Amino acid sequence: LTLVVEDPTASVDTISKLAEEMGGFVVSSYLYQTAYGSGDLTTTQGTLTIRVPAERLDEVLEAVKSTAIEVRSENISGEDITQQYVDLQSRLRNLEAAEAQLQEIMGSATRTEDVMMVYNQLVQVRGEIETVKGQMQYFEQSAKLSAVTMELIPDAAAQPLQIAGWRPEGTAKAAVEALVRTLQFLADAGIWAVICVAPVALLLGLPAYFVVRGIRRRRKAARAPKAE
Template sequence: MAFNKKGENAMSKKFMYAVIASVLVSITAGCGYAARSEPVRMYEQEAPVEMPPSAEEGYAPGEPASGAADYSTIERIIIRTGSLSLVVPNTETALDEINGLVDDLEGYIVESNTYKYQEGLRASVTLRVPAESFDVALERIRALATEVRSENVSGQDVTEEYVDLQSSLRNREATQARLLEYLEGAEDTEAALAVDGQLRQIEAEIEHLKGRIQYLEQSAAMATISVDITPDELAQPIQIGGWHPEGTLRSAFQSLIRVLQFLVDAAIVLVVLIIPVLLAVAAPIAGLFFLVRAIVRRRRARKTN
């Protein structure tokens, strides 16, 4: 019996190693995808985007887990973005119009900032609208401006990355199914623990792939537009007056002449008017002072004698 038990354990371990080796080969085969992006200039409305079938819809038992995808038969998945710099008559009115535009097109505001200056209010807005309404939104935003200072519209083709992600997801899900099947029938604890560890890793990778796929789907479905808004008052160029040194010199000479005139006039008034008046007033006062002092001295002298 001991011999039979050892033989069973040996066979179980060999089977476990074979399963793990098979899983590792599947994982390695599925890890070949790499995120690729191709910037594409977009100036015309793209055809409506049709997503490739999801892992749940597109995978069936017996279907090859991986293979070369024919990208020519797949609708392109484009992430569209735009940015505009506008000069508007009134910033607050422009912001209200953009909010109304977002409501009409069933989009939403991602970020909005305002900056208050003495001359007026400046703002920046980032909004997202359905991809099929992208050109309509751009046209309505342009209509708000008295001047469009800059405009940039671009698209990022993520079709190849999306298809690779879907293929890799199907590989992981097929591997997950095989691991679960073996785990349910495993009798050896050591083998079950090893498979459970591999299963946890596969589940984490599946969640990561699903998250990336969902991000690409949402990014392609909703286009992003950034708008910088400047009022007319802030858009005017700064005027710097010219420097005229001859005018400054002339003003300085005129001021000097006025100061000299004042000093000469003051001297004339002092000599001709103030000094004679002071002498005329001071002479009687001085005479009276000396007379009183002389009388006082005589009286003191008489008392002494």
């Protein structure tokens, strides 16, 4: 499925929850930034793969498509694994028969080297049996669950633009931070002035004040007789 959605990130969450509600699960999800238009604009796209019970596939598809603004493409395909499963069943029977024969031979062997040789063959056959059983189990689970892969494309009109790396909200945030730092500097300077500069100024200023005051008094006293 190729779906046009308002917000790919939100759609991934919505569809993932939908898969769980339908008895399925998420296989993989991937969100990435991509450029469009003249190359100066970027937006988020995503891919998502889910597995759901085969009997609910149609229901899931309708629910998923209902979350999209537009369905760009849809492709449904299936694989007939009947012959492969039959071949595995036949191989499993042959391996189990070989296992039984090796167990009989091992039980009647008397020499140590014969026992070890048969044991090694038995281990190998049992390993092949487990491999075949695993493949059969995989096919059985695949038959019960259907995979749905979606490409999520954003509706460009609903996306915040990012032109040549410029984001207005980022600029506003930087401006506010600069203002706060400036006010903080001024406040710190005021605190330093009160605590450190004011006492020093007071110590230096008081003697100067009294000196100037004394000079003014002497000048005033000197002018008084002349006035008489």
